[in-house]
Amino acid sequence: MLKFMKNKILIPLLVVGALAAFFSFKYSRTTGQTSEEKRKLVVQMVMKVINGGHYSPKELDDTFSARVFNKLVKEFDYDKLYFTQQDRAKMGAYEFKIDDEIKGNSIEFFDTLDAIYMRRSAGVEKYYPEILSKPFSFDGHEVFQLNPDKKDYAADEPQLKERWAQYLKYRTLEKYVDLKTEQGKLKEKLDTGGYTKYTIKGKGDTGVQTVYVGRDKTDTIKGATIKTDAELEADARESIKKSYDRYFARMHKWKDDDRFTAYVDAITETEDPHTQYFPPDDKKDFDVSMSGSFVGIGAKLSPENDKVTVSSIIVGSPAAHQGELKAGDEITKVGQGSETPVDIQGYELNDVIKLIRGPKGTEVRLTVKRVDGSTKVIPIKRGVIEIEETFAKSAIIKSKDGPVGYIRLPEFYADFNHTSGRTCSADVAAEVKKLKEAGVTGIILDLRNNGGGSLGDVVDMAGIFVGKGPVVQVKNNSAEANKLSAQSNDSALYTGPLAIMVNENSASASEILAAAMQDYKRAVIVGATTYGKGTVQKMVELDQMVDPMTRLQMLNDSTGAQGSSIGAVKLTMEKFYRINGGSTQLKGVTPDVEIPDAYDGYDDEELGERHNRSALPWDEIKAANYKTTNSLGNLKQLATLSESRIVTNPTFKLIEENAEIVKKKMDDNKVSLNEAEYKREQENLNATSKKLEELQKKTIAMDMTNPPADLAKINEDSTLINKNKDWLKSLSKDIYISETVNIVNDLPKGTSKVNLGTGMK
Numbered sequence: 001m002l003k004f005m006k007n008k009i010l011i012p013l014l015v016v017g018a019l020a021a022f023f024s025f026k027y028s029r030t031t032g033q034t035s036e037e038k039r040k041l042v043v044q045m046v047m048k049v050i051n052g053g054h055y056s057p058k059e060l061d062d063t064f065s066a067r068v069f070n071k072l073v074k075e076f077d078y079d080k081l082y083f084t085q086q087d088r089a090k091m092g093a094y095e096f097k098i099d100d101e102i103k104g105n106s107i108e109f110f111d112t113l114d115a116i117y118m119r120r121s122a123g124v125e126k127y128y129p130e131i132l133s134k135p136f137s138f139d140g141h142e143v144f145q146l147n148p149d150k151k152d153y154a155a156d157e158p159q160l161k162e163r164w165a166q167y168l169k170y171r172t173l174e175k176y177v178d179l180k181t182e183q184g185k186l187k188e189k190l191d192t193g194g195y196t197k198y199t200i201k202g203k204g205d206t207g208v209q210t211v212y213v214g215r216d217k218t219d220t221i222k223g224a225t226i227k228t229d230a231e232l233e234a235d236a237r238e239s240i241k242k243s244y245d246r247y248f249a250r251m252h253k254w255k256d257d258d259r260f261t262a263y264v265d266a267i268t269e270t271e272d273p274h275t276q277y278f279p280p281d282d283k284k285d286f287d288v289s290m291s292g293s294f295v296g297i298g299a300k301l302s303p304e305n306d307k308v309t310v311s312s313i314i315v316g317s318p319a320a321h322q323g324e325l326k327a328g329d330e331i332t333k334v335g336q337g338s339e340t341p342v343d344i345q346g347y348e349l350n351d352v353i354k355l356i357r358g359p360k361g362t363e364v365r366l367t368v369k370r371v372d373g374s375t376k377v378i379p380i381k382r383g384v385i386e387i388e389e390t391f392a393k394s395a396i397i398k399s400k401d402g403p404v405g406y407i408r409l410p411e412f413y414a415d416f417n418h419t420s421g422r423t424c425s426a427d428v429a430a431e432v433k434k435l436k437e438a439g440v441t442g443i444i445l446d447l448r449n450n451g452g453g454s455l456g457d458v459v460d461m462a463g464i465f466v467g468k469g470p471v472v473q474v475k476n477n478s479a480e481a482n483k484l485s486a487q488s489n490d491s492a493l494y495t496g497p498l499a500i501m502v503n504e505n506s507a508s509a510s511e512i513l514a515a516a517m518q519d520y521k522r523a524v525i526v527g528a529t530t531y532g533k534g535t536v537q538k539m540v541e542l543d544q545m546v547d548p549m550t551r552l553q554m555l556n557d558s559t560g561a562q563g564s565s566i567g568a569v570k571l572t573m574e575k576f577y578r579i580n581g582g583s584t585q586l587k588g589v590t591p592d593v594e595i596p597d598a599y600d601g602y603d604d605e606e607l608g609e610r611h612n613r614s615a616l617p618w619d620e621i622k623a624a625n626y627k628t629t630n631s632l633g634n635l636k637q638l639a640t641l642s643e644s645r646i647v648t649n650p651t652f653k654l655i656e657e658n659a660e661i662v663k664k665k666m667d668d669n670k671v672s673l674n675e676a677e678y679k680r681e682q683e684n685l686n687a688t689s690k691k692l693e694e695l696q697k698k699t700i701a702m703d704m705t706n707p708p709a710d711l712a713k714i715n716e717d718s719t720l721i722n723k724n725k726d727w728l729k730s731l732s733k734d735i736y737i738s739e740t741v742n743i744v745n746d747l748p749k750g751t752s753k754v755n756l757g758t759g760m761k
Contacts, residue, residue: 039260040105042277042566045542046264047102049569050271055477055535056616058271065098067614069109072266076113076259078148081167082120084160085153091116102267110263114256120160125248127161128168132241135233136169138675144170146669168240169673176236177679180229187226253348268569273612274537275572280565296357297364297380299325303349310368318383325366325378332375333367341367358382392424394431394710395728396438397737398703401745405435405443406704406737412453412461412509424453425460432464432494434707442497442744444737448527452508455536455576459484462516465523467492470624471516473577474536481577483624497631497747498523499740502589503597504608507531511584512576518589519580521628524638524747525589526740528597532609534585535616536574542566575616581623586610592632593639593743595646595736596656633748641746642739651695651735658688701732702741 051057058064073091077083083091094101094109101109144166145151154160227235257279264277298317299310310329319325334355335341344352356364359382366378390413397404407428415421428445435443455474462471463486475481500514500523511530517523543565577583586609609615632638646652672678706714706724714724731737 045545046569049540053571053573055572060099062096065096067270068098068266069095075262076117080148080153083153085155087116088153114259128244131165131168132237136172142673143670171240172236175239176233179232270614272572272614272616276570279567294385295360295382296385298385308352317385318380322380328371329368331366332369335365337363392427392431395704397741399741402441404741404744405440407431408446411450412457414454414457423457425457428461429464434709438707444499444740446501447506447510448501448503449505450510458509458512459486462486464493466520470579470626472512474574476574481621497744499526499744502527502530504528507533511589514589515578515584519578521632525591526593527591527595529590530588532586532588534583535572536576537570538573540569540571577621579624579626582620583618586618592635593642596652638746642743654692699733704728704732
């Protein structure tokens with residue numbers, strides 16, 4: 001199956017117009033472009049941009065070719081369920097020729113791979129229903145290897161079909177055991193609930209059924225049938241079949257341009273893990289993710305049994321103000337104003353979303369089917385929707401040593417397309433002010449799982465805590481490093497005790513801020529070593545690289561799904577360095593106080609940059625001029641005090657044990673296809689998780705409240721009240737936050753004296 005993996009990266013700018021002046025590319029035709037010609041143009045444009053602007057472009061040679069080849073083959077068939085050894089050998093003829101194809105403006109390898117993939121997919125589509133039409137027996141001794149690196153490709157098509165039979169048997173066993181577990185819980189409830197049990201013969205050869213009849217609390221007669229094992233096995237197979245029916249239905253809607261994008265990404269990500277090609281639609285989605293807002297109606301949608309239904313309405317959105325669209329409504333048609341509506345039956349969710357979104361102030365008309373079966377046409381004017389989960393948010397934790405402020409920052413967002421859009425640095429400053437007004441004795445900034453974002457906002461945010469001074473050094477492949485300094489404040493907005501929480505998924509901008517605060521000795525860094533992404537990307541619009549004649553032809557070209565645009569490249573153009581001169585690239589930021597992490601058992605290649613073969617190397621440059629603060633005291637003593645608490649905490653001990661179990665399981669991930677053995681394996685794997693759940697239930701919740709300044713807004717709407725309660729509840733039993741509160745309380749209580757001079761460190 002296709003495994004298109006995207007990495008969260010640092011984007012300080014969205015357009016690098018200056019590159020166009022250097023890399024204008026001639027591509028003239030007298031007629032419209034064909035799909036193949038447009039693809040060749042994309043590859044050539046991408047390579048021009050990389051060769052002219054990448055921080056450290058790779059040599060186009062056989063080594064480069066082999067890396068692109070292996071990356072793409074793995075992307076198309078990660079689990080080795082499609083290609084045979086003969087297929088691999090046929091594609092292998094191109095393993096050391098992709099560099100020559102790029103130089104010669106050819107995409108023959110992609111065409112060959114794509115044709116093989118589509119042919120194998122068509123074959124699988126024919127025989128998976130046949131495999132799932134017959135009952136499986138789960139009393140044998142088969143073992144299925146889930147780790148693709150531990151197995152070769154199937155020798156031929158019959159062996160490939162047998163591999164699918166094993167794979168589908170494994171998937172069915174998973175579902176079958178789940179169904180039996182659910183039914184066991186139901187039977188236990190019925191046995192103890194005053195229901196009368198009857199035994200009857202099942203349908204056909206399915207054995208004996210058990211039927212329960214009784215009355216519920218409202219004195220209504222209710223009945224429930226306990227299915228036989230044979231019926232549950234049949235239900236499990238049918239469930240798996242439906243999931244693959246949907247999978248192949250989606251695959252038929254995949255455009256070959258989507259698979260071509262994977263090919264271009266294999267080229268760009270061989271340069272480094274964060275250089276990436278964005279076709280036009282993906283570029284739009286990326287802009288939304290960076291800004292935290294989009295233009296639409298404010299309804300969250302979900303696919304249910306090939307239908308698109310409304311799961312919730314965003315508070316304050318156009319849909320909420322209009323008032324007629326409700327959760328549970330099924331959308332059947334989408335119309336643009338007074339135009340004839342489009343029947344969306346069979347549409348993919350993303351395609352429906354594209355129809356609903358549009359320019360601000362325009363009208364979309366939704367034809368919906370209510371839960372009661374009635375239908376209604378609902379007109380809604382589109383407006384700007386803010387995704388609240390993206391934005392900074394704060395709370396106050398009551399502790400024995402006084403109230404501690406907590407700020408969660410999911411990403412370093414910024415709206416690059418609108419000067420009046422929200423920025424994370426301004427929002428964090430606002431949260432800090434609220435917490436100061438509430439009289440907190442310390443602040444925690446939570447950057448766990450924050451993958452990065454706006455470079456400018458990192459610099460501004462550092463100024464909140466250190467005032468003026470250098471924050472990060474940025475260097476391209478030739479010039480001297482450029483020192484970026486916080487300028488917005490003559491003095492720090494907040495000078496009290498500060499802790500920053502990080503983990504393996506804290507990357508890029510998160511690492512810049514954590515490193516700067518660590519170098520200034522301004523904040524104690526708590527958690528696990530960060531991701532290790534020390535590179536800077538900028539978005540380059542490929543259309544700017546095309547000569548005017550080709551651009552005009554593209555505008556007039558009606559062929560191809562990409563229309564008049566060929567997309568953009570997120571290009572690694574610079575590396576950033578700490579103010580102490582070291583890079584965070586590969587090494588990341590090592591916390592001052594380490595806490596056992598649930599991710600410790602996972603492969604670094606999945607969670608970090610350390611073992612990615614295409615990653616840029618670690619290095620260092622001259623340190624910037626800066627002076628440290630005096631706000632932390634003895635860091636070794638802080639770490640020792642924390643460790644003494646952690647070693648006596650049973651939950652942290654279990655987390656470490658579970659990480660070791662996960663590591664061993666991932667090394668050789670075999671699963672038994674024998675029901676009894678499979679259940680034993682799952683019980684063993686789940687034992688630690690169940691213990692953690694039990695300990696979590698027994699954990700004493702922290703007393704958490706909102707800053708007084710937020711209460712009026714929260715209390716405006718019952719939905720906001722409930723969401724806020726859920727958020728505080730989820731935080732209240734987070735043992736990582738709890739231990740960080742202890743660490744903040746161990747910090748010196750006096751305000752730090754931030755030195756703003758420019759003397760050497």
